[in-house]
Structure formats: structure tokens, C-alpha cells
Amino acid sequence: MSILTTAIDAISMFFFLIGLVFVFLGMIGLLRLPDVYNRLHATTKIGTVGALAVMIGIVLKVGLSAMGLKAITVGLFLLLTAPIAAHMIARAAHRHGVGLCEESIMDDYGKTYK
Amino acid sequence: MISELLFITLFFMVLALIPCLYRIIVGPTIPDRVVGLDALTIVIVVILGVYSFVQESIFFLDVALVISIISFVGTITISKYLDEGSVF
Numbered sequence: 001m002s003i004l005t006t007a008i009d010a011i012s013m014f015f016f017l018i019g020l021v022f023v024f025l026g027m028i029g030l031l032r033l034p035d036v037y038n039r040l041h042a043t044t045k046i047g048t049v050g051a052l053a054v055m056i057g058i059v060l061k062v063g064l065s066a067m068g069l070k071a072i073t074v075g076l077f078l079l080l081t082a083p084i085a086a087h088m089i090a091r092a093a094h095r096h097g098v099g100l101c102e103e104s105i106m107d108d109y110g111k112t113y114k
Numbered sequence: 115m116i117s118e119l120l121f122i123t124l125f126f127m128v129l130a131l132i133p134c135l136y137r138i139i140v141g142p143t144i145p146d147r148v149v150g151l152d153a154l155t156i157v158i159v160v161i162l163g164v165y166s167f168v169q170e171s172i173f174f175l176d177v178a179l180v181i182s183i184i185s186f187v188g189t190i191t192i193s194k195y196l197d198e199g200s201v202f
Contacts, residue, residue, distance in 0.1 A: 093145035
């Protein structure tokens, strides 16, 4: 029984570390990338993988209690809504007239509606 | 062992609020600021989840769910306003 508890603790810590790494990489991308669309590409990973990994870590620690069910609800809600919000921001930015960075070589979406 | 990792996680999540605030203040265009606000809200939701586990109280998770819903609706509203000039 104690071996099983230790294994669940280790897997939970592994998921917490995954969440930490994804939040760290997303923040580096938010600071360093040159464009709205590149920053959006970096920060959407925090909403999907980072938050879901941390919530899965909490669920593995507390089991299927009220706290675990609420945590997995928050994680699944962020997993569903973060890509939709990112898509809406990118579409609004492109149609609002925010340009791409100088290193871009191709703009297919601009060709379709102009 | 798990409690030290939880406190390290809380420390790094609070440090991760600083780039979002930098992007909200400095960001050259309006969609940059919206991206920063979205990332800030998601980091706050993760902080509330971990803090709820540390305090062993389930009420912070309700706060996290409501904040994520409000963030989603606000992002969609600002995007529609930028796109079409009116919300409805």
C-alpha cells in the first residue's frame, strides 16, 4: 500500500513539473517572440497543457473527491476554451490590420479576403 | 517532498505574472494586450488551483472556474469588438 502511495505521489509531482515547464516556456515566448501571432502560439500552450497538467496532478493527489472533480472541471474547461479564444484573437488581429513580423514569408489568410 | 514542490510551483507561478504585466503595459498593439491579459488570467487560475490544494479548501477552485469563464467571455467580446466595431 505504501509503494502505491509513493508511486502516485511521484506521478503527481511529474505532472506538476510538466505544468511548471510549460508555464516557463510560455512566459519566455511571451517575452521574446517578435509578433502577435507567435506570442499567441506560445501562450495558448499554458492554457491547454500547463493548466491541465497541474489539475491532473491535484486530482492524482486528492482522488475523486469534490476538490478533484472541481479541479478536473477547471482543467477541461480551459482545454476547451483556450484554443477558441486564441483563434478569435488571431482572427480579430489580422482583420484589424496588425501586420506580421519582417521575417514572415507568406500570408495566405490575407490573400483570401483582400 | 510534495509540499516543497508545491511551494516552488507557487513561487514560479507568481514570478510568471511579471511577463504578462510587462506585455500588458508595453505591448505595441491592442491584441498584444489581450494576449497578455489571457495569459495572466490562466496563470491566476493555476495559482488558485495549487493554493486550494495547499490550504485544503475547495472554495478557491470555484473562484478559479468563475475567473476562467469571465476571461473567456471577455476575450471573445474584445475580439468581436476589434473585428466588427460593435459587440452585438
